[in-house]
Ligand SMILES: Nc1ncnc2c1ncn2[C@@H]1O[C@H](COP(=O)(O)OP(=O)(O)OP(=O)(O)O)[C@@H](O)[C@H]1O
């Protein structure tokens with residue numbers, strides 16, 4: 001066999017209180033896709049960060065083409081043809097695509113010829129299936145397009161090894177297909193790809209080999225040809241995983257209305273980001289809001305949660321009007337909100353988990369850290385959160401684990417007198433490993449069983465369909481389609497998401513369902 | 516041009532020992548640089564530093580004078596710390612101090628007379644705190660509702676406060692001015708009931724105990740109360756504050772008012788403990804501005820502020836003592852220079868504590884943009 005394009009050799013990385021990577025051996029050959037699979041906090045991002053130069057191993061080393069190498073920074077990594085696409089993009093919003101691509105490139109001539117750059121960007125786009133307008137401003141691009149820019153940026157610098165950390169978590173199914181075409185084109189061109197994802201279907205279809213990590217260690221390596229999803233799931237979680245979705249049908253009909261909005265409208269920059277939206281959500285029901293990212297999901301969620309004020313319309317939680325009364329009024333009326341932006345909105349990165357637990361708790365004169373500490377401790381056990389302790393800063397948690405903290409806080413005291421009645425969750429399982437995703441789905445179902453109403457907002461159509469009793473599709477701020485999940489085909493939903501009107505074909509008309 | 520780029524990389528880890536060590540190393544570096552200057556000027560740095568240390572810390576009247584100077588510095592240090600840690604930059608403690616002195620001396624002159632001392636002094640302090648808070652109010656409102664930079668407004672208010680204070684004594688026959696003294700305009704003395712009691716035959720007064728008590732109070736406010744918690748959240752993540760329903764504007768205003776009140780208290784303790792009158796010359800010492808240095812060196816920690824204020828108070832105190840050093844008449848500017856050097860190194864220490872310096876091969880301008888925007 002040839003030498004690997006990049007390898008970690010007995011690489012160990014410690015953080016205060018955590019052994020994030022424990023003597024990890026990992027190789028990727030040119031022309032293959034090697035997936036790292038593992039639970040939240042297993043150490044996947046840390047391994048990738050060592051391979052690209054963001055972190056340096058405490059013990060062990062990284063090899064490039066069989067030669068030991070010292071990568072002191074991501075720039076050293078790039079100089080050696082190793083590029084990483086992080087889940088949080090590092091682009092300058094106000095710059096164009098071409099400007100971002102050459103930003104920080106040490107090989108650029110002093111005087112930059114814009115047209116040369118644009119031509120090369122277009123060439124790369126052509127070759128790897130990454131169509132992008134070099135003159136477009138980043139601010140005007142969708143998340144999927146921004147990711148493309150990140151990849152183009154790496155290819156422009158002749159990266160031979162690409163590390164993609166959960167690239168599909170933010171993509172629509174269509175965009176995932178497009179990304180996979182790109183990945184295949186890259187491996188065909190002899191590039192080595194490291195892929196990280198929690199979605200086993202994707203992992204099976206795109207990778208050649210899979211390395212499974214648990215608690216910082218490599219626990220197995222298999223060729224995808226020799227395995228299946230069930231087996232991967234077992235390797236990862238260490239026990240058989242129930243992969244069936246278990247959407248029980250909601251009790252029909254006339255339960256009390258817990259969340260109701262009428263004619264909700266908000267215009268941003270002269271455009272209606274949320275346009276005359278009506279929603280009726282009853283006790284014991286899960287409504288899923290589907291839609292391509294950027295069609296008003298975010299502003300809608302913020303309006304319902306009272307964070308932003310609306311221009312027109314009304315919101316009532318549990319019978320009391322909370323229109324434009326702010327987030328406290330909504331929360332006091334029994335609403336809990338898990339925002340899409342975890343670190344920075346839902347959690348304060350620079351505060352401890354204990355303090356983060358207090359963020360949405362009612363204020364008394366003194367803060368109750370003791371109680372909060374107990375709650376965090378409980379959540380760590382219940383949700384299997386991997387953290388050095390209750391006083392660790394939220395910033396230090398892995399993506400999935402911070403999500404768990406947030407859910408634990410917002411779903412606490414569920415089913416009790418002062419527990420939440422209405423739960424709004426954006427992308428509930430994004431970034432969660434399959435075990436944790438299963439657990440969260442279970443939680444949301446339990447919430448419903450206990451008489452709460454749940455609103456799920458997600459770009460992941462499978463997630464919406466597997467969880468929700470009813471589905472509403474947002475398109476350009478309007479509800480384009482609404483109906484019982486069982487009555488809608490995936491095609492109908494897909495068409496509505498794309499903005500193709502299909503009212504006549506749907507079993508239940510929006511008005512009927514809303515009423 | 517240098518053949519390589521200098522750049523700072525943000526450190527990923529923040530061990531506690533580095534936080535604790537940085538201020539000490541900063542001060543040490545400042546003393547070394549200061550020592551070099553002394554040597555160039557022909558003084559023996561060791562002798563000067565030893566004399567300085569003795570004059571400020573080890574002799575009885577040295578340490579009590581140092582603590583007397585430290586008292587208002589603790590308060591202005593707290594004034595800076597409580598808002599700087601929220602990224603709110605009230606740099607106007609100096610002006611708030613003047614207003615605290617104006618209000619405090621007014622209360623001392625008109626209310627305190629005949630009251631028991633403890634009440635008489637309390638009245639002065641409360642009035643001073645109100646004066647300082649009032650002086651911070653317009654900048655606070657402008658910040659919260661118009662987004663005006665508090666750095667500029669609080670600084671401008673400092674100058675207004677300074678000239679107001681001077682006008683009251685030098686420019687008018689105000690209630691503050693002692694009209695019975697004809698030759699040189701000065702403030703009317705507040706009655707004994709409005710004065711802090713001194714310790715023994717020293718100049719040190721009860722204001723120190725008050726200042727320490729307030730430092731503890733501020734620590735408790737930040738650590739244990741919901742208001743302190745909300746201030747933390749607003750400071751470190753305004754988005755999360757909005758999400759949680761924390762009234763961001765109100766929290767910003769309250770924080771700036773508390774900061775202003777602390778600055779005002781510093782002025783009031785100076786009146787009640789040292790000047791005993793509205794004394795522009797005795798108050799215009801840059802105590803408010805030095806508070807910013809105190810807060811930065813103490814990393815905004817209320818307890819550390821007590822020690823840093825004492826240290827800087829000592830350096831100030833030494834400035835006077837140095838001039839009478841037998842054989843070596845060191846100019847008073849030395850202590851000012853030392854203080855400046857300490858500030859410079861404190862800021863430097865902050866930067867190098869949080870970042871790692873890296874030298875890399877020089878590359879293109881695009882690169883520089885990337886660095887600037889990263
Ligand atoms: N900079 C850091 N400082 C301290 N601890 C860290 C740091 N980065 C990661 N960790 C810890 O190291 C462990 C591994 O984190 P890592 O981000 O590699 O997990 P992951 O496998 O990518 O998880 P996820 O699927 O949730 O993204 C976690 O317990 C995390 O809390």
Ligand SMILES: [Mg+2]
Nearest residue numbers: 044045398399
């Ligand atoms: Mg990760």
